[in-house]
Amino acid sequence: MSGATTVALPPDIRTGSALTTHGLSFQHGREVTLTYPDLHLPAGAQLTITGPSGTGKTTLLHLLAGLLRPTTGEVRFGPTLVSAPQEGLREAFRRTQVGYVFQDFHLMPGLSALENVELGLRVAGTAQPHAKAKAALERLDLGKRLHHAPHQLSTGERQRVALARAVAHSPGLLLVDEPTAHLDRSRAGAALDLLCETADQLGATLIVVTHDPLVAGAFAQRIELGELGLGDKQ
Amino acid sequence: MNTSLWIAIRALRARRGALLLTVLAVALATATALTVPLVSRQVERGAQDAAQVFDLLIAAPGSPTQALTSSLFYLDAPNGNLPASVYQDLKTSPGTRRAVPIGLGDNHLGFPVVGTSTAFFDQRIKPKDPPYFRVAQGRIFGTEHEVVAGARAAREAGLRLGTTFKGAHGLEEAEQHEDEVEHEGVYRVVGILQPTGGPVDRALLTPIETIWEAHGQLTPASQQVTAVLYTSEQLAGIYTTVQRINAGGKAMAVLPGQVFAQARDVLAQGQAAYAGLSLLVLGIAALTVWLGVHAATLERQRTVALLRALGAGRPTVFGLVLTETLLTVTLGVLLGLGLALLVSGTGGQVLGSRLGFVLPAPQLTWPLALRALALIPLGLLAALPPAIGAARLSPLRYLSSS
Ligand SMILES: Nc1ncnc2c1ncn2[C@@H]1O[C@H](COP(=O)(O)OP(=O)(O)OP(=O)(O)O)[C@@H](O)[C@H]1O
Numbered sequence: 001m002s003g004a005t006t007v008a009l010p011p012d013i014r015t016g017s018a019l020t021t022h023g024l025s026f027q028h029g030r031e032v033t034l035t036y037p038d039l040h041l042p043a044g045a046q047l048t049i050t051g052p053s054g055t056g057k058t059t060l061l062h063l064l065a066g067l068l069r070p071t072t073g074e075v076r077f078g079p080t081l082v083s084a085p086q087e088g089l090r091e092a093f094r095r096t097q098v099g100y101v102f103q104d105f106h107l108m109p110g111l112s113a114l115e116n117v118e119l120g121l122r123v124a125g126t127a128q129p130h131a132k133a134k135a136a137l138e139r140l141d142l143g144k145r146l147h148h149a150p151h152q153l154s155t156g157e158r159q160r161v162a163l164a165r166a167v168a169h170s171p172g173l174l175l176v177d178e179p180t181a182h183l184d185r186s187r188a189g190a191a192l193d194l195l196c197e198t199a200d201q202l203g204a205t206l207i208v209v210t211h212d213p214l215v216a217g218a219f220a221q222r223i224e225l226g227e228l229g230l231g232d233k234q
Numbered sequence: 235m236n237t238s239l240w241i242a243i244r245a246l247r248a249r250r251g252a253l254l255l256t257v258l259a260v261a262l263a264t265a266t267a268l269t270v271p272l273v274s275r276q277v278e279r280g281a282q283d284a285a286q287v288f289d290l291l292i293a294a295p296g297s298p299t300q301a302l303t304s305s306l307f308y309l310d311a312p313n314g315n316l317p318a319s320v321y322q323d324l325k326t327s328p329g330t331r332r333a334v335p336i337g338l339g340d341n342h343l344g345f346p347v348v349g350t351s352t353a354f355f356d357q358r359i360k361p362k363d364p365p366y367f368r369v370a371q372g373r374i375f376g377t378e379h380e381v382v383a384g385a386r387a388a389r390e391a392g393l394r395l396g397t398t399f400k401g402a403h404g405l406e407e408a409e410q411h412e413d414e415v416e417h418e419g420v421y422r423v424v425g426i427l428q429p430t431g432g433p434v435d436r437a438l439l440t441p442i443e444t445i446w447e448a449h450g451q452l453t454p455a456s457q458q459v460t461a462v463l464y465t466s467e468q469l470a471g472i473y474t475t476v477q478r479i480n481a482g483g484k485a486m487a488v489l490p491g492q493v494f495a496q497a498r499d500v501l502a503q504g505q506a507a508y509a510g511l512s513l514l515v516l517g518i519a520a521l522t523v524w525l526g527v528h529a530a531t532l533e534r535q536r537t538v539a540l541l542r543a544l545g546a547g548r549p550t551v552f553g554l555v556l557t558e559t560l561l562t563v564t565l566g567v568l569l570g571l572g573l574a575l576l577v578s579g580t581g582g583q584v585l586g587s588r589l590g591f592v593l594p595a596p597q598l599t600w601p602l603a604l605r606a607l608a609l610i611p612l613g614l615l616a617a618l619p620p621a622i623g624a625a626r627l628s629p630l631r632y633l634s635s636s
């Protein structure tokens with residue numbers, strides 16, 4: 001962390017950056033300290049992180065997204081120091097480089113599917129947010145659900161809206177927390193395929209957190225927290 | 235569009251029920267605070283317009299206000315009558331530009347028959363202005379029993395050039411003298427005035443001699459007038475005339491401006507109490523805004539946390555909260571201003587037709603508008619703590635699931 005150089009976000013780099021972490025740990029309050037293995041992921045890599053509940057999977061995603069700053073160590077995405085102390089820099093990183101699919105989706109209940117996606121694009125400062133939001137939803141087969149409110153959608157549809165919001169601004173890093181938690185088996189497989197395809201199309205690095213062995217098994221690259229003793233609670 | 239504004243509009247849309255209540259509270263408070271001052275200003279201006287064509291009203295001693303409402307607006311019974319000699323004296327005394335007699339007492343279908351002289355049609359607001367009362371059809375009266383009808387009297391009583399009618403006693407329909415309700419004399423319409431918006435629109439003007447004849451005042455000593463509208467050549471002449479008349483004891487000289495000023499003072503006292511009350515109402519509206527802002531806290535925190543997680547900066551979410559409140563209060567205040575203008579506009583029309591003169595359209599002055607617009611900074615002040623709270627909220631607050 002110390003001696004970290006401030007790297008302004010290069011506007012042209014949207015996708016295809018390498019993700020590296022080094023000596024990462026995070027302390028939750030006084031009791032819980034989570035330590036993580038170093039990551040070296042080339043651009044466009046697809047990785048799953050598994051492990052029992054409470055081993056720090058979600059926390060790791062927050063660290064990678066720049067939502068949290070690590071207690072020790074650093075996170076880099078391409079030229080960007082994600083763990084930089086400057087809040088503005090991390091905000092800009094989240095806006096432009098990160099697509100995050102939250103475990104509970106976190107769609108705004110008062111907004112239609114289309115508006116939820118447009119919201120993300122507006123925050124990202126993308127031009128023509130309306131048209132792009134529509135295109136993103138249509139690509140995920142939600143063209144007929146544009147004006148439905150979240151409560152009018154099935155869980156799978158809600159998840160796809162959340163995915164549309166996460167990828168509409170073409171992020172370089174797609175972070176997904178428990179994508180199959182709310183889905184049955186057959187839907188889970190389809191959802192997973194969709195995630196991987198979408199990340200492929202973007203050329204984005206995909207990191208999926210799960211404790212579902214079926215999901216974990218679908219990835220070539222896998223990190224298991226806890227079991228390997230890398231996400232120790234102390 | 236600005237991101238904060240885009241989201242604010244949709245966040246408000248999502249809680250449109252609560253929004254509607256807040257907006258209504260603000261609008262009603264605004265309208266309550268503004269309607270009465272608006273209407274009373276309309277009345278003031280309307281009354282002043284009607285009294286601009288002469289300097290001084292000379293009437294029988296008594297209440298100055300009653301003298302005005304009777305001789306000028308034909309709304310009240312006169313204090314009494316003056317000997318016609320008072321009018322003759324004024325007419326011939328040096329320094330007089332114009333002395334116009336007014337003789338009341340009769341009506342036709344409730345429209346007052348006003349005895350006067352041709353000098354009536356020579357009245358003007360400023361010496362160089364055109365005459366204030368102009369004939370639209372026909373001509374000015376020449377001989378007794380000829381009538382020039384005010385625009386509204388002509389329209390509502392169905393009078394046309396050549397129409398004849400019999401006068402009835404009293405200012406209003408059916409009054410006194412049960413035995414002799416109608417006079418011998420028949421009036422004939424020879425002219426119809428252009429509308430002025432003033433009380434003369436209701437009048438049926440006839441030579442004062444007609445009135446004298448109708449009331450059997452055949453000798454100069456028995457002839458009476460209700461009032462004299464006096465205009466002097468020079469400003470100084472007004473005050474010497476006031477002193478001369480009031481010293482004489484037989485008559486009273488009234489400066490219409492003074493009476494209006496007095497009336498305004500009385501109104502102002504009422505208005506001070508009313509202003510206090512409307513301040514209270516505005517205070518309650520501000521409280522409603524404050525409640526609205528705070529009731530939405532939880533919902534807003536979720537929105538704010540999400541926006542921050544997506545990478546929105548603190549200024550964006552700070553602006554979001556202020557924008558939401560700004561929109562709510564502005565909507566309410568604008569609606570309230572419109573409501574106040576609408577109510578005082580239609581209320582003014584109703585009141586004006588009762589009073590016999592047209593009230594001018596309500597005029598929103600800055601000091602008045604500011605009373606309502608003050609709600610906007612008040613609302614923003616109420617939104618400031620939640621806005622600061624939003625700016626300080628952790629993006630993770632509602633995002634880490636369970
Ligand atoms: N805000 C917090 N304050 C204190 N401790 C926290 C906080 N958030 C998480 N923790 C602790 O940190 C540890 C890791 O939490 P995290 O949510 O990252 O786990 P997880 O692997 O995602 O678990 P799950 O599989 O149940 O989602 C847990 O023991 C949790 O109790």
Ligand SMILES: [Mg+2]
Nearest residue numbers: 057058059177
């Ligand atoms: Mg988790």
